[in-house]
Amino acid sequence: MATAWPSREYGHVVAQGAAHVAKLIDRIEDPGSDLPEAARLALAVLVDTLGSLDGRIGQLDHELARRAREDEDARRLQIALAPSGTLPPGWA
Numbered sequence: 066m067a068t069a070w071p072s073r074e075y076g077h078v079v080a081q082g083a084a085h086v087a088k089l090i091d092r093i094e095d096p097g098s099d100l101p102e103a104a105r106l107a108l109a110v111l112v113d114t115l116g117s118l119d120g121r122i123g124q125l126d127h128e129l130a131r132r133a134r135e136d137e138d139a140r141r142l143q144i145a146l147a148p149s150g151t152l153p154p155g156w157a
Contacts, residue, residue: 077100077104086115090112090115093105093108093109093112094109094112
C-alpha cells in the first residue's frame with residue numbers, strides 16, 4: 066500500500082509504514098535524488114525532528130532500564146514474568 070506524503074504535489078509517493086522511513090530519509094538527504102529542492106528543505110525539518118525524537122527515546126530507554134535494575138520491586142516482577150532462560154546473568 067502506498068501513501069501520499071508532504072510532496073504529493075510533486076508526484077512522489079512512498080510506501081506506508083515505519084519500515085520505509087529509512088529509505089525516505091535516504092532519498093531526502095541524497096542531493097542527487099529527483100526530489101525538488103523546495104520539498105527537500107521542508108522534509109529535512111521532519112528528518113531532523115525524527116532524529117531528535119529517536120535520541121530522546123534512546124535516553125528514556127536507558128533511564129528506564131537503569132531504574133528497573135535498581136528497583137527491587139521491578140526486578141522481582143521481571144524475574145517472575147520472564148520466560149525461562151531469558152534473564153541476565155545474576156538476576157535469578
